[in-house]
Amino acid sequence: MSEAAALIRAAPALPCAPWPRHLLTAEAWRALAAALPGQPALALLALWADSGHVHALFRDEDTGAILPASVAVAAGAYPALSPARPAAAWFERMILDLWGHAAEGGTDARPWLDHGRWPVQAPLSPRPVPVGGPPEPPGFLPADGPGLHVLPLGPVRGGIAEPAQLRLAVQGELVVRLETRLGWLHKGTLALLRGKSPRAAARFAARLAGDSTVAHAIAFARAAEAASGVAAPPRAAMLRAVMAEIERLAGHLADLASLGQAAGFAPLPALCLPLREALLEAAAAAFGHRLMMDCVVPGGVAAAIAPGGEAAIAAALTRLEAALPALARLHDGSGSLLRRLVGVGVVTPALTRALAAGGVVGRATGRAVDLRRHPGYPPYDGLDVPLPSRQAGDADARVRQRLDELPHAIALLRELLAGPAEGAIGVALPPASGEGIGFAEGYRGDIWHWLRLDGGLIAACFPRDPAWLHWPLAEAAMAGGAVEDLGLVLASFHDSCAGMDL
Amino acid sequence: MTRWPRIRAGLRGAPPAAPPDEATAAALAERMAAAAQTRLGRSLAVCFLDAGSCNGCELEARMLAGAVHDLERYGITLVATPRHADVLLVSGPVTRAMQEPLLRAHEAMAEPKWVVALGDCAIDAGVFKGGYGVLGGVDAAVPVDLSIRGCPPTPGQILDALRALLQANATA
Numbered sequence: 001m002s003e004a005a006a007l008i009r010a011a012p013a014l015p016c017a018p019w020p021r022h023l024l025t026a027e028a029w030r031a032l033a034a035a036l037p038g039q040p041a042l043a044l045l046a047l048w049a050d051s052g053h054v055h056a057l058f059r060d061e062d063t064g065a066i067l068p069a070s071v072a073v074a075a076g077a078y079p080a081l082s083p084a085r086p087a088a089a090w091f092e093r094m095i096l097d098l099w100g101h102a103a104e105g106g107t108d109a110r111p112w113l114d115h116g117r118w119p120v121q122a123p124l125s126p127r128p129v130p131v132g133g134p135p136e137p138p139g140f141l142p143a144d145g146p147g148l149h150v151l152p153l154g155p156v157r158g159g160i161a162e163p164a165q166l167r168l169a170v171q172g173e174l175v176v177r178l179e180t181r182l183g184w185l186h187k188g189t190l191a192l193l194r195g196k197s198p199r200a201a202a203r204f205a206a207r208l209a210g211d212s213t214v215a216h217a218i219a220f221a222r223a224a225e226a227a228s229g230v231a232a233p234p235r236a237a238m239l240r241a242v243m244a245e246i247e248r249l250a251g252h253l254a255d256l257a258s259l260g261q262a263a264g265f266a267p268l269p270a271l272c273l274p275l276r277e278a279l280l281e282a283a284a285a286a287f288g289h290r291l292m293m294d295c296v297v298p299g300g301v302a303a304a305i306a307p308g309g310e311a312a313i314a315a316a317l318t319r320l321e322a323a324l325p326a327l328a329r330l331h332d333g334s335g336s337l338l339r340r341l342v343g344v345g346v347v348t349p350a351l352t353r354a355l356a357a358g359g360v361v362g363r364a365t366g367r368a369v370d371l372r373r374h375p376g377y378p379p380y381d382g383l384d385v386p387l388p389s390r391q392a393g394d395a396d397a398r399v400r401q402r403l404d405e406l407p408h409a410i411a412l413l414r415e416l417l418a419g420p421a422e423g424a425i426g427v428a429l430p431p432a433s434g435e436g437i438g439f440a441e442g443y444r445g446d447i448w449h450w451l452r453l454d455g456g457l458i459a460a461c462f463p464r465d466p467a468w469l470h471w472p473l474a475e476a477a478m479a480g481g482a483v484e485d486l487g488l489v490l491a492s493f494h495d496s497c498a499g500m501d502l
Numbered sequence: 503m504t505r506w507p508r509i510r511a512g513l514r515g516a517p518p519a520a521p522p523d524e525a526t527a528a529a530l531a532e533r534m535a536a537a538a539q540t541r542l543g544r545s546l547a548v549c550f551l552d553a554g555s556c557n558g559c560e561l562e563a564r565m566l567a568g569a570v571h572d573l574e575r576y577g578i579t580l581v582a583t584p585r586h587a588d589v590l591l592v593s594g595p596v597t598r599a600m601q602e603p604l605l606r607a608h609e610a611m612a613e614p615k616w617v618v619a620l621g622d623c624a625i626d627a628g629v630f631k632g633g634y635g636v637l638g639g640v641d642a643a644v645p646v647d648l649s650i651r652g653c654p655p656t657p658g659q660i661l662d663a664l665r666a667l668l669q670a671n672a673t674a
């Protein structure tokens with residue numbers, strides 16, 4: 001066990017299921033921050049807060065141990081982690097915006113989600129401050145240097161895209177730096193979740209990011225179940241996995257299609273979108289909703305597969321499987337697409353490790369990160385989830401990783417559907433008090449939900465969308481790249497905004 | 503300035519090839535006739551704008567724009583800028599941060615212009631009603647001509663609504 005992990009474990013453990021949360025003194029937290037640079041295996045997965053504490057979720061990548069750690073906020077501040085973990089910077093800005101806790105010694109204290117348009121400041125703090133005066137325009141990093149000019153893009157980016165503001169510092173045709181400003185979609189979802197029962201709050205969890213509605217709903221439900229001391233019945237876990245794998249296939253197909261569009265390679269969307277459509281229609285036949293929104297509920301699932309649903313899924317899978325060779329040929333055989341992807345938007349394994357990147361983005365640099373291989377995630381414990389196959393970390397590797405994952409997900413779905421279809425599909429959650437963490441592997445990567453229940457109602461919560469760790473990588477991947485590759489690189493990462501704008 | 507009455511299409515579950523909602527088309531035709539001039543002809547340029555959605559509505563709009571439904575067959579084209587658009591297709595509750603970008607997009611459009619609210623959130627903020635970061639439905643920021651219910655609406659329902667606009671134009 002590393003020194004940093006030992007520091008966390010030495011602190012008193014508070015009840016949180018399935019992993020106790022360690023409450024560090026400010027001194028121990030500082031020691032942890034100081035030890036982190038020498039301990040690259042301790043990955044920072046999330047950083048968030050409640051009214052009195054700041055919480056961090058770590059994973060020891062050597063042992064697989066999950067380590068939640070907290071520190072009390074004193075005089076409105078806590079020791080920053082961003083000098084040791086670059087991914088902490090956006091979280092620290094978010095914590096300042098939502099709760100008003102300042103990261104002492106942090107690398108960046110500019111607002112993130114708060115664009116100065118809310119009626120109050122620090123809306124999640126016990127005493128939000130009413131806002132007076134006009135909003136200030138968002139501050140970007142200065143870009144002055146010989147021959148540098150700035151290309152401002154967004155927040156409305158044209159086409160069908162989520163709003164994001166981008167600033168490209170450009171020298172000639174080369175991008176020196178890409179800086180992103182998100183928060184345009186901030187609705188105040190965490191405030192809406194507070195005081196609700198998990199059942200009522202699940203509708204919000206399902207709408208954090210529509211493209212990952214199933215995965216977010218699973219992670220949220222598992223957190224609520226852990227906090228309540230119950231587990232969804234095996235059949236519910238099986239049905240959740242069926243939905244999650246359909247979402248994975250549909251999501252990968254959508255991402256491949258957008259990549260084809262960004263590359264100006266029309267055959268890719270022309271092949272992928274009808275296949276995706278068939279899957280969505282099968283999902284509608286099986287679960288009553290094309291995206292399967294609200295089909296996962298705390299305690300289980302809303303309904304079993306409707307009559308005819310299994311046949312519809314099977315038919316969509318057969319169709320997709322039959323198209324896989326054509327899909328591979330499109331990618332491999334077409335010089336034009338390959339030429340545009342190879343060596344473009346590269347992120348190194350060292351960088352994806354430093355950012356704790358999961359999902360396709362992490363796996364395309366050879367990282368063995370897939371929560372479906374993590375113990376305690378039924379029904380995947382009994383199923384074979386293969387390791388990643390790609391190393392190069394460029395747009396091509398991310399495309400190939402997605403292509404590789406299609407047949408795996410098809411096989412998983414067939415295995416899941418062949419299992420016994422008996423037993424309860426849900427349990428009722430008792431009105432419990434407690435704390436829990438839930439996770440799921442979405443098609444964009446690992447999703448984590450933490451929540452605290454007080455008498456069966458949500459007292460505090462935080463969902464960690466994969467985009468938190470992937471957007472900074474897309475920024476890094478653009479540095480030194482060509483301006484004209486921006487759309488392609490962003491499409492190869494597919495960094496969503498809704499899930500992290502909250 | 504006249505504020506046109508809002509028209510809400512209850513375009514529910516209709517298959518993509520079904521004729522557009524007659525009542526909606528008629529109501530729109532009235533507005534079209536009242537408009538001083540029309541430059542729509544028989545085609546419709548649509549610009550999409552996400553004003554705060556969960557991205558579920560975008561997914562379905564993208565399916566509509568993709569290869570599954572041949573939009574061009576109906577004379578509908580997607581354009582990247584509001585300057586070239588007849589229709590602004592807006593999803594999501596309007597967040598406070600997106601109010602200004604939405605207003606600017608709306609101002610950039612030439613008359614006659616149409617705003618379509620895509621999805622339950624765009625109609626009245628949906629589940630996000632009351633969020634401190636939410637201004638309201640699209641009509642809290644700009645006048646809305648046509649609403650498409652659903653969370654999210656299916657590509658077929660979106661297509662029906664756009665065809666209703668087209669038909670209104672043709673009969674105006």
Ligand code: SF4
Pocket residue numbers: 207210554555556557558559593594595620621622623624628652653654655
């Ligand atoms: S209507 Fe539904 S799918 Fe559309 S943005 Fe709102 S929550 Fe998402």
